[in-house]
């Protein structure tokens with residue numbers, strides 16, 4: 001059997017790894033040798049939003065440490081049942097902005113396409129944890145409605161594939177999308193917002209890179225890492241593959257209590273990102289989504305952290321501290 005025959009009969013490595021992601025709280029606690037006392041709360045909060053974590057990410061966590069900053073991002077906790085004032089199901093107004101075919105057109109020149117509701121990992125603080133994905137029909141692999149919207153909006157120069165996580169879709173689902181976008185002459189850039197390169201870097205394989213760089217559209221990959229311990233050698237290699245292919249690589253992070261809420265961690269994150277060729281783009285304050293209030297860092301504290309980072313690093317390594325405010329024409333820069 002030659003290589004190309006093997007290629008067509010086997011699913012890509014990343015897809016098998018995605019299928020093997022841990023979804024059972026007991027399996028998670030056992031894998032990390034954690035106290036079973038955490039189990040009832042984890043099981044009950046997983047009813048609100050399922051647990052999901054791929055092994056390559058899980059393997060970067062410290063064993064026997066319930067405070068590990070990577071674990072904190074995915075471990076369902078009893079605190080998620082807490083109904084804090086101001087914390088809502090749709091904190092950024094996506095429901096109101098959603099157009100046909102899963103397009104969210106909030107900002108001038110850019111439109112976001114909710115390509116799928118699926119993710120490789122379920123982050124407990126995710127602002128889309130209550131998003132009504134079943135109403136979004138681009139996830140069926142039929143892009144026609146989204147393309148029709150984009151074809152009629154000639155002010156749009158950049159399409160952002162988002163989700164969920166667009167790279168959770170198979171190459172087959174994605175295949176037709178990039179060429180169809182490239183045929184819309186007013187589009188110039190194709191941006192992908194994905195956490196896959198961080199949590200499952202095997203996703204950045206040759207087929208994906210060929211797809212991303214195979215049209216006239218300028219490709220941009222915005223990844224999502226929150227802590228330097230997320231950026232291991234496999235992630236660095238995935239980033240290098242993207243960069244060698246000419247893809248601009250940026251990072252957005254979320255400021256999270258108990259994960260990265262101090263200037264030293266932020267500085268280490270940004271310096272590590274830069275080491276692997278990724279430019280820090282945004283540091284988001286938490287969107288007030290129901291069930292995530294225990295991750296909150298106050299604006300005053302966020303500003304103090306940003307001051308600390310700015311006093312340590314070159315300006316190009318300091319991401320913009322932003323908040324998304326429903327109805328505003330851009331992410332709001334927070335002053336410090």
Ligand SMILES: *Cc1c(COP(=O)(O)O)cnc(C)c1O
Nearest residue numbers: 104105106107110111112160331
């Ligand atoms: C964040 C966001 C964008 C991208 O904003 P940039 O400032 O260009 O990164 C575009 N559309 C929507 C709906 C967004 O939420």
Ligand code: SF4
Nearest residue numbers: 119122123126164195
């Ligand atoms: S990968 Fe992104 S969209 Fe998916 S759960 Fe995490 S934060 Fe939310």
